[in-house]
Amino acid sequence: MSFQVQPSLPTLLPALRNWFDSELGQELLQRERALLDRVLPGLFGMELVQFSVDSRVKLWESSPVQHCFAIAPQLELGMDEAQLVALSHEVPLTHESMDVVLLHHALDFTPAPHQVLREASRILRPGGHLVVIGFNPLSLWSPRRLCRNRRQTPPWCGHFLSHRRLSDWLKLLELTELKHLSGYYLPPFDNQRWRARCRWLERYERGGVGHYGAFSLVLARKDIAGMTPIRSGWGLRRLINIPVAKPTARGQMRENR
Template sequence: MKPALQDLLLDLPTSWNDIPQGGFVKKQVERHLNQWWPTVFGYHLLKVGSLSGEIDSAACPIKHQVNVATQGERQGVLADIHHLPFKENSVDAVLLSQTLDYTHDPHQILREAHRVLVANGYLFITGFNPVSLAGLFKILPGKKHSALKQARFFSTHRIGDWLNLLGCEVVNDQRFIYGALGHQPRHFHNRWLPAITHQYLQRFGAVYLLVARKRELPLTPIKPKWKVKPNLAPVGNVRIRSGIEAKKTT
């Protein structure tokens, strides 16, 4: 397993058009996100990365939606996405669409997303699935500098472990698009193929959608109302190592 942190900075795609079949992938991502947007409520939705900023989230009831990216002309905020310029616990939902695939430090991206999220806030992550035809296409000889070749293809299991360490709970894991993306067969868009692949080969979808929520445990434990009756009572003056003297009984 390759380390998540890389010294080499990736050449980030600034648009879905920079990715093979990018327009088609974007529409499928939007279609699956539209199933979740109605469940999200709050005041602020943060889209991290250029690709996230292009996702149509009009179906989300949150009115204030902000795009933040390192580069791009249409971004609401230009900033280092590894160090978000927002306060802790200030955002109700965060979208990372293919953001982890095009970063040298995915851990830091997730840490920042977790930091700015409110308790029980939603984190939506989409990316390329290594266990798919698209993942196979990545390791085959070809254009090394294409956007699909440079994508990092982290598994959902690995990302789930990172989220668990941060205190996030994965509540849904979906896969979709059953093709190589970089070399799409003509019959891929036939009506019968998506139905068959969804039924029998669901885990091999080229793109995944992870839905997670930030969970926080109470800092102060709640004391139970009931008390346990001691089985043994101290006799006489008894000293213990802590220096506390037990009450004398008569």
Template sequence: MPDRSIIDWPAWTDSPPGRYVLAWEQAQLDRVVSNVFGYHALQLGLPQLDALRENRMPCRGLVLDAASGASAPYEYPRANSLTGDGESATPSDRHAPDGRATVWCDLLDLPFEAQSVDLIVMPHTLEFTSDPHRLLREAERVLMPEGQLIILGFNSLSLWGARQSFGKMAGRPFVPAAHDLIAFTRLKDWIKLLGFELERGRFGCYRPPLATDKWLTRYAFMEAAGDRWWPIFGASYMVTAIKRVRGMHLVGAVKVKKPVLAPGLTPAATQKTHTTRNYDT
């Protein structure tokens, strides 16, 4: 892996641990997004992972951060770059799958109307933004009521998280992240504060943080053992949350109904009725 303070995604996804993690995340996303319905779905960042591959919404888009710099997790071709045949290549041509559009924008200021999107997927997006809580607020703003938010990230409470912490101090990080990894418990608190309801959370990738296919294969037995005995210590996690909007139900004036006599009962006789009745002597 490159000896840099920040690892870019293209280099990491071509490595054995990168392929291992992305294979698990792709399988989880394919299973979950296939059951989410609506009209608009967005993937924020990480074009190396096709998060919406199995989703059937008619409008699906890939949203990429227009900002560039040393902290960018992946290199984007600019609109004026040239392909091998001399034609201009747009970012959409290079990153968006067939039939989808790519939107270049500031992820902290999404150019979408409030309550206009049914599904948002964030694959490791929070680990590269300078303000993860603000990005979550933007996602909450554009999501429709009952819309779903899916977040994937590296688990700081794992062997991978421990190696990442020590690696960053030595200048040799193990996973690509511009900032410290976000703890799963902290992320749950954030999404609950924004009005989301946590639907499910799943951990995976229990093999040790090893750099070769040979050693990762030797520890394949840890997948089943980890999922059973220490599930919260997986290297990667996926969180699914639903946006809940709790409002008041306005009702009109309450109409007072006249009491209804029970069937078979008659009104009791009044005093006037007794005084006007004739009796024979």
């Protein structure tokens, strides 16, 4: 399975950070946070880890998980204690140790996105949840990727994985997809005035029409094979009362003797 050849992540990081600092990048992050605020509060546990390409971005503010930290691709100045420096496709975490794994564009900027997803599944506990955020190829942002002068610049050099491909990978890893959401339906104009003229497209986002936003959010759960969920009492049959013979008067007289 081949992917678009892109520069190494250490080479991309400075330009990628600058893009996230732009007005367009900040608007995208704002929409991603808003969509995560609808998903993360319902995911409980003790440990949450975020795979991110920008160590400054922390998206777990709305999570009820007690211990949250991030995995950064390289050591940088100003990093706090809640960060671990490691490659996203070689994570030094034990098997089934995380309750929630959040991939923030980690599959877009890596030479082996399927290996990153496999690592995320490996460290996820049974019953834990996986949240994947990535650029959507079925959006108004895709035509801009076709420009030759932008194929090697972030974020347009990202893989932009389709939902169908991601769903196939989740099935192979025995992960059950629960939700598929999308956000930010505006075109990627650098000029804010041009983006403001296209605000009418946001009604499709509010109406939930299709999955054509600039980014996609997929929520999956790691189920345990062989387990059967317990049904509520409404669907269970009532127990049959077996009649028991009452003691006779002769039996009571014998006991009294």
